[in-house]
Amino acid sequence: DVKVTQSSRYLVKRTGEKVFLECVQDMDHENMFWYRQDPGLGLRLIYFSYDVKMKEKGDIPEGYSVSREKKERFSLILESASTNQTSMYLCASSKIGTGQYFGAGTRLSVL
């Protein structure tokens, strides 16, 4: 079974803190993705990566950055967390041309 692991299920941070969300997949997938999920808005793509050290902006990249130094790991970084970044964050991975496999999500609260 494909496994996508997000390092934290719940996080509470303060405004202005730098936040790291980590995601690891164990199936040698080329593509990895970060989404945020908000009630009534569905899932929105923040960033994706199709190879090591490669990244592309999604629909809502403002306020976020990413890092992919190894194929299995994709990190989402909030440089200076703000309250409007309180959300559920979902990581996913896929091989080219297949459906995506999702992690369990990280619920981030920024106070």
Added chain:
Amino acid sequence: AQSVTQLDSHVSVSEGTPVLLRCNYSSSYSPSLFWYVQHPNKGLQLLLKYTSAATLVKGINGFEAEFKKSETSFHLTKPSAHMSDAAEYFCVKAYSGAGSYQLTFGKGTKLSVIP
């Protein structure tokens, strides 16, 4: 622009009755379409996918979906709802861009199952 429209934000059915969750997508030549399910406080799980083979696609847990090109629809059905089906369901369209493979999500349909 790619788009996916889930026609109902909330559907409520009685246990043992049929389920219909509706989805329309923006037209493209050869779409790849998916349904995902998300149970409370869980990640998304792939239910089924259509990739231009048979138009009737069978998925897990008794769900199936029919691809209708003329209607640009990909509705999800199940003959008999079970309590464990209560969850949020997302219709998704895949497209290739910038050298990779991205998904466009519908806004989701929350399914309630009444005992």
